[in-house]
Amino acid sequence: MAWRRRILMALASGLLLAAAGCTPNNPEPDVVLDLLxxxxxNTPGVTPDGGxxxxxxxxxxxxxxxxxxGQPNPPLNLAGTHLEAKGDFTLSATLTDVTADASWSVYDSPPVIADEFRIEPAGVRLTLRGNELDIAVFDGSRQETATAPRPAHEERVTLQNPDTELSVRRAGDRLEVxxxxxxxxxxxxxxxxGSGQLWLGLASDAGTFQVSSLTATAPEGSPLTAAGPAVEQAAAGEDGLQALAGRIRPGFRLGAAVALGPLASDPDYGRVLVGNFGAITPENAMKAQNISPQQGVYTFGEADAILAVAESKGLAVHGHTIAFTEAMPRWMQDLPAGTDAERRSSATALLDYVSAVVTHFKGRLDSLDVVNExxxxxxxTGLQENIWYRVFGPGYPAAVSRAVYDADPDVKQYINENGADVPGPRQDALLRLALDTNARGGHIYGVGLQAHVYNLETDAIPAxxxxxxxxxxxxxGLLVRISENDVVDDDGTEAQAQQYAAVVETCLRSSACVSYTTWGVDNRYDWLIDDDGSLQQGHDxxxxxxxxxxxxxxxxKVLGG
Incomplete structure (x- = not known):
């Protein structure tokens, strides 16, 4: 498996230390770990090139x-190797052939990526533009504005030679650049x-650059080792939630939405995920803004890494999502649709996107949200007039569905929506849309009922x-996924628990409900922006x-455990 190969590569790095006459547990001052x-x-935008x-x-x-x-979301090397550094260390890099800007980041942990913002972790980011080097230090403290994080310290210095070696060092209780x-x-x-981990990122805002050297060193008594993703060590539980559900309904899948950062960095996250769930939904990694940030350019690396985890652990994957008003890259939002000629051109661009994405993941997805919200x-009950609507008209779900089927006829197609969990006009509209899509030649297998309960007074879902x-x-003639269930604890954990139990039990008892997914794994990564703009942790x-x-x-208890 790909993740095991990465672990072996990390172990090989330890052998490089031994070859220098030392071991990872007893490094000498002149031992160098070649991070190239x-x-x-699986790091978006980064490719090996001439050593x-x-x-x-x-x-x-x-x-x-x-x-x-458009909060910047520069990539880190999440699926590959990170470093375990328990004491002092020096990281050094030489960035050359910079056409616009070159950024090198060293973080304590991966950022938390939510639907609409990124929480910047503690660490250092160096950005080179010509002879000017911007130094930004983030201390991990709570930001006043989550979508516009400000460094705890920032300054600009002028370098005599922009091709010079840069270094980031921990020396006792000091940070040195x-x-x-x-x-x-x-x-x-x-x-x-302070975490004992180092996560590396390389990115450019507008150009390209070369990394000709990237090394790590540690003095004697400060162990420094290469490590692979934390989830590699996780194993399915014989008495976990998925195992219990399978005894009641063989083939029924309990799933959770996941992100690559905690999969790679948090052993607890991987342990409870793999031990209790039989399916995953990539929370954000398959959305258009992540896998096609520029027209015709695809950065599948992070989504591929999540799918590699699923494949290695025997987890089914539900893809999320193709046509979605939110999470669109700017190029997609700005496609013209004013004239017939513009709509034809934009239709080609959108269908090319569908074909490229679905073809890339063909055979790896059990099911897919072809239209979301x-x-x-x-x-x-009216359709949002997004770019898909403006280009294809109100029948756009059928155009998307047909294109998905052409690329992968085996993936089960769903239309996913919130607020349709209980009878009412919105549910009626979802039913009509699914049936109309199929009447127009679509291939909708079922609907996803998100089952978000943000307020138990207004959003409760009675069994x-x-x-x-x-x-x-x-x-x-349609099947159903409970696709994104989560429940707030504002009315206490007892009421929260009762609502969870009601949804899971009702789904499990119905042959129409083929799977259940909760929209997250651990509250450690449950964050939201409150009405006043402040960052708040959820407990859902x-x-x-x-x-x-x-x-x-x-x-x-519902599952008999």
Whole structure:
């Protein structure tokens, strides 16, 4: 498996140390770990080139719900090798052939990527533009504005030679940055490099550059080793939630939405995921803004890494998503649709995107959201007039569905929507849309009911209403996924647990409900922006800091555990 190969490469790095006359547990001061020889294969924008690394701009950003904004989301090497550094260390890099800008980051942990923002971890980012070097230090403290993180310290220095070697060093309780043999920054660590892990990123905003050297060294008594992804060590549980569900309904899958960062860095996350779930949904990695940030350019690396985890652990994968008003890259939002000629041209661009994405993942997905959240965001029943609507008209789901089928006739297609979990106008509209799509030549297998419960007074999903909903879709010849269930704890964990149990039990008892997925794994990664713009942690999932919550115990009881 790909992840095992990466572990072997990390072990091989340890052998490089031994070859120098030392071991990872007893390094000598002059031992050098060549990071160019590590695995960068799933890092967007980074490719091996002539013994070094070539870095190209990906233009990855995280757009806001209204399609605006664009918080930068530069890639890190999440699926490959990171470093375990328990003491002092020096990382050195030489960046050459910079056409616009070159950025090198060293973080304590991967950033937390939410739907509409990125939480910047503690670490250092160096950005080279000509002779100017920008130094930004993030201390991991709570940001006033999550979508516009500000460094705890930043400064600009001028280098005599832009091709000089740059270094980031931890020396006791100090952080040092050097270039050309001169110290450019020396300050107390102040929360930086306290995790014992080092995660590396290479990115450009607008150009390309070459990394001709990238090394790590550690003095005697400061172990420094290469490490692979944390999830590699996780194993399925004989008494986990998926195992219990399979005894009641063989073939039924309990799933969770996942992100690559915690899969790679958090052993607890991997342990509870693989031990309790039989399916995953990539939370953000397959959305258009991540896999096609520029028209005709595809950065599949992070999604591929998640799928490699699923394949190595025997987990089914539900793809998420193709046509979606949110999470669109700017090129897609700006496609012209004013004239017939423009609509024809834009239709070609959109269908090329569908074909490229579905073909790339062909045979690796059990099911796929071909259309996600098509209706008005105010819980209405009208279709959002996004680029798909403007180009293809109100029948656009059929155009998307046919294109998906042409690329992969075996993947099960779903239309996924929120607010349709209980009988009412929005559910009626979803049913009509699915049937109309198939009447127009589409291949919709079923619907995804997101089952988000943000407020137990207004969003509660009574078991009786959900059972009626499942019968309605089954009578129409459609199957159902509970696709994104999560429940707030504002009314206490007992009420939260009861709601979780009601949804899981009702789904499990209905032959129309083929799978259940919760929209996250651990509350450690459950973050949201409050109405006042502040960053808040949620407590909506089945685990918290690797430990089961009250909802977990309620779900387990439903499953007979």
């Amino acid at each position: 020889r590590q695995d960068w294969g 070094g690394l070539r870095v190209a701009a990906t233009s990855r950003t995280i757009v806001e719900q209204d399609g605006g904004g 050097a270039g050309g043999g001169k110290t450019l920054l020396s300050q107390p660590l102040q929360g930086v490099f 098509p209706f008005d965001t105010d819980q209405g 009786r209403d959900l059972a009626r909903t499942l019968r309605t879709f089954q009578d129409a 999932y089945l685990f918290e800091n690797g430990q089961p919550t009250a909802p977990y115990h309620a779900v387990r």
